[in-house]
Amino acid sequence: MANAVKRQEKTVYYYGITISNLVDNSDVTSDIKRIFTDIFTTNCIGDGNSLALSRGEQKVTMDIIINNDNYLFARVGKVKSNADMQVRDLTTGERKDVLTDEELEKMGIEICTYFLLDYTVGIVGFILGQSAPGVNSLVNLVNEYSNAYNMTITSIMSNDTVSALLKPGSKISKINYSFLIPDPSVLAQVGLSRDVIMEMDGIRQKEVYLTVKCEERRPLFEGQEKIGKVIEKLKHRNQNVKKLSVTGKTASSSSKNYTFAEDLLSFKISFPVQQNDDGIITNSTPEQLAGEVFEKMALLYQEHRENLVLLANRDE
Numbered sequence: 145m146a147n148a149v150k151r152q153e154k155t156v157y158y159y160g161i162t163i164s165n166l167v168d169n170s171d172v173t174s175d176i177k178r179i180f181t182d183i184f185t186t187n188c189i190g191d192g193n194s195l196a197l198s199r200g201e202q203k204v205t206m207d208i209i210i211n212n213d214n215y216l217f218a219r220v221g222k223v224k225s226n227a228d229m230q231v232r233d234l235t236t237g238e239r240k241d242v243l244t245d246e247e248l249e250k251m252g253i254e255i256c257t258y259f260l261l262d263y264t265v266g267i268v269g270f271i272l273g274q275s276a277p278g279v280n281s282l283v284n285l286v287n288e289y290s291n292a293y294n295m296t297i298t299s300i301m302s303n304d305t306v307s308a309l310l311k312p313g314s315k316i317s318k319i320n321y322s323f324l325i326p327d328p329s330v331l332a333q334v335g336l337s338r339d340v341i342m343e344m345d346g347i348r349q350k351e352v353y354l355t356v357k358c359e360e361r362r363p364l365f366e367g368q369e370k371i372g373k374v375i376e377k378l379k380h381r382n383q384n385v386k387k388l389s390v391t392g393k394t395a396s397s398s399s400k401n402y403t404f405a406e407d408l409l410s411f412k413i414s415f416p417v418q419q420n421d422d423g424i425i426t427n428s429t430p431e432q433l434a435g436e437v438f439e440k441m442a443l444l445y446q447e448h449r450e451n452l453v454l455l456a457n458r459d460e
Contacts, residue, residue, distance in 0.1 A: 313395025
C-alpha cells in the first residue's frame with residue numbers, strides 16, 4: 145500500500161470572548177491583544193511559551209504555538225491520572241505504568257486539544273475533545289492572572305436558530321408550532337366539522353399544527369427590541385406547545401425557518417496523523433500535527449469569518 149494516509153476528524157466550535165474592566169465593568173475586549181501580551185510576558189514559563197491555566201487538582205497548561213498581531217494559536221492540555229493509563233507491549237502482552245512514582249513527582253501525561261483566537265474581534269475556534277480541556281479553561285488566562293479584568297466566553301449559536309434574528313434589521317413573518325389538545329372538540333372552534341371530529345374518537349393523542357401570520361407581505365414583528373422580547377417569551381412557552389419555530393429573515397438573508405434548539409455553531413475538520421509508505425508507518429510529530437491543525441482551522445475560520453462576526457454581534 146503506497147502513500148496511504150490515516151486522517152483524524154475533529155469538530156471546531158466557536159465562541160465570543162468578552163473582557164471587562166473590574167473597576168467600571170466597561171468592555172475592553174478591543175484591548176485583548178495587549179492584555180494577553182502583558183500576561184504572557186509576566187507569567188509564561190518554558191521558553192516563554194507555556195502558561196498554567198489551572199494550578200489546582202485538574203492541571204491545565206497552554207502552549208503558545210503562533211502569536212502575532214491577529215491570531216493566537218495554542219495547544220491546551222489537561223493532566224491525566226497515571227492510574228487511568230498504561231503501556232502495553234503488543235508483542236508480549238506485558239504491561240507497565242506510563243510513569244514511575246519518581247517521574248510523577250515532576251511530570252504528567254496530558255490529553256491535548258487546540259484553539260485559534262482572532263484578536264481583532266475576540267472570536268475563538270476551539271476543538272472539543274473527550275477528556276481534553278474545555279473552552280471555559282481559557283477564562284483563566286485572564287481571571288487567574290489579572291486583578292484588573294474579567295473574561296467571559298459565550299457560545300456562538302447556529303444561524304439556523306432564533307439567535308440569528310436578534311440582529312438589527314431582522315423581521316419575523318410567521319410563528320409555527322404544534323399543540324397537544326386534550327379533547328378534539330376544541331377543533332370545532334377553528335373550523336373543523338363535527339362529523340370529522342367524531343371520527344377521531346379513540347385516538348389517544350391529538351396534535352394540531354398552527355401557523356400564525358399577518359397580512360400578506362407584512363411582518364408579524366420587526367425591530368430589534370420587539371423581536372428580542374417575543375423570542376424570550378416564546379422560549380418560556382406552554383408545555384403543550386411542540387415543534388416551535390419562526391419564519392423570518394435577517395438584514396442579509398432571505399426568509400427561512402429558525403428553530404429554538406440550542407445548536408452551537410460548529411464545523412468539521414480533518415488532518416493527517418499517520419503515513420503508510422509501502423508498509424513503513426510514520427506517525428505525525430507534535431509539531432507536524434500542530435501545523436496541520438493550524439492550517440485547517442485558519443482556512444475554516446476565514447471561510448466563515450463574516451458570518452461568525454455577524455452571529456457574535458462583533459464590530460470589525
